[in-house]
Amino acid sequence: MSKALTYVSTRNKQEPIDFYTAILQGIANDGGLLVPNFDLPQLSLKELMALDYPELASTVLKCFVPKDGHVLIEEACQAAYGGSLFPKEVVPVKKAGDLYIAELFQGPTAAFKDMALTLLPHLMTLSLKVKKEKRDVMILAATSGDTGKAALEGFKDVQGTSIKVFYPSDGVSAIQKQQMITQEGKNVEVIGIDGNFDDAQTAVKQAFNDASVKEVSQAHQIFLSSANSINIGRLLPQIVYYFYTYLSLVKKQEIKLHDEVDFCIPSGNFGNALAGFIAKKMGLPVHKFICSSNKNNILTDFFTSGRYDANREFYKTNAPAMDILISSNLERLVWFLSDQNGDMVNRYMTNLKENGIYEVDAAIFDQTKEHFAAGFASETEVLQAINDMYEQTGYLLDTHTATGYHVIKNYRQESADSLPVILLATASPYKFPEAVYKAVSQNEADEYDAIKKLHDLTQIEIPAPLIDLDQRDIRFKEVIKKESIVDFVKEKIMQK
C-alpha cells in the first residue's frame, strides 16, 4: 500500500490502514486515534468560491479518500447536504453586533453534531461496499446529549447497521433526553447509564479493545464501530464548514479573500476545534482559534499552562454538552504539534490514564499558544451573555454558544487582536429552553412551557424537530450501571 492516503494511530502502534478501514474501525487498535499518514493538501480558496455546500464538502472529503471512492463521496455529500435534511443555505452566517455567528444547528436534530452525523452513515455504507464487507456493523456511541440524537437520526434503518447510544441518565437536558428516548427506527437502542459522559466514553472505548468482545463479535459476524468524534469520519465533514463560513463572508464582502479571521468554538470533546485546525493546515487563513468552555474548564487550563490535569471535580452545568473532563481529540492536536511523534503522544496518554495528568513539552506548548486562545464562562456568566446579546442585538444564543460570546469579550479586552471573529453556534436556543428563557426573562418555566414562552417573547422560530416533542411515545427506559456497559454490549452481540 502506498503511503498516500493511509491512516495511522496517534500512538504509533498500528500499521497504516486505508480510508475505508479507518472509517469502519473507528478507533486505532492500540487505543489511540486514527490520523492522516500524509501531508495535508493545500486548497485554493479562489477555486472553492464557486462551490455550493455539497460540492465544497466533496472537494474537501476527496482529499482524504483514494480515487476509487470519489464518485461515491460525491453522491454521499449530495445525499447529506443537498436534500431536505438542511435548508438550502446549509450554514447561515448571521451578523450580531460586531460578531459573525455561523449557525451549525439547521440540521435534523437542531445541534451541530448533524453537520457530521448526516454524512457519517454514508461514509460507513460506502466503506462497507468498497471493502465488500459481509458482516453487520454495530455502532456504539457515548453522548453528552447531542451526538446521541444526531447519530440515531443518521443511522436509523440504515441497511447493515445497528446503533446503541449510551447517555448519562442524569446529565443531559430534558429536551435532549426526550429526543433520544422517543427515537424511531428498527435498528436503534438508547441506554441511560448511572455515570457521566466521561464514564460512557471510557467504557465504549474499552469495549472496542476488549478481547472477549472481539471474540463474540467474530463468532456472530458483527463488528463494532464508533459514531463519536474519535471516528475520523466525524472529523472530516467538520472541516467543510470552516471553509464555507469564511467564504460566505468573502461573498458578502464582509472580508476580502485571504484576510485573516478568528474562530470561536464552544468546546467539549474538542472535535469541532480540531477540524478547524485541520482547515488551517489546508490553507484557511485563521489567526486564532478561541476555545470556550463552561465551568468544566480543563481546556482553558491546558491552553494557558500546557498541563492537562483531569484530577478535578466534575460539574453538571447549564451547557451540558460541554460537561467533559476527557477531551479525546486533544490527543490528535498534540500529535500534530509534536511533529507526529506517536511515541511521545503514547507517553502522555499513558500518564493521563495512570495519573490523570500530562504536561506537553515547551516546543508543543509554544505552538498551542500560536494557534489557540481559551477561556470559560460560569453558569451565571452564561445567562448574562445570553441576556446581553439578546438585549443588544436581538440575537438569541444557546447556553453553549453563550460561553463563546463571553470568552470573546474577555479575549478582545486582553489581547491586541481586533480581527473579525466567527462564533460557531453549536445548538438552537430551543434545545436548552429553561436556561435561555430564564436568561432573557428572569423567570422560571419547565422545558415545554419554556419553549412556548421563549417563542412568545422573541418570535424566533422553533426548529421543526423540537415541535410536539412531548407528544411522542417513549420507547427506551433502560438505565444500566456504568461498570456493565462492556457486558451489555457483549450480550447484545450474542443476541444477533
Ligand SMILES: *Cc1c(COP(=O)(O)O)cnc(C)c1O
Ligand atoms: C458536542 C457539543 C459541543 C462540543 O463540541 P466538541 O466537538 O465535542 O468540542 C458544544 N456545543 C454543543 C451544543 C454540542 O452538542
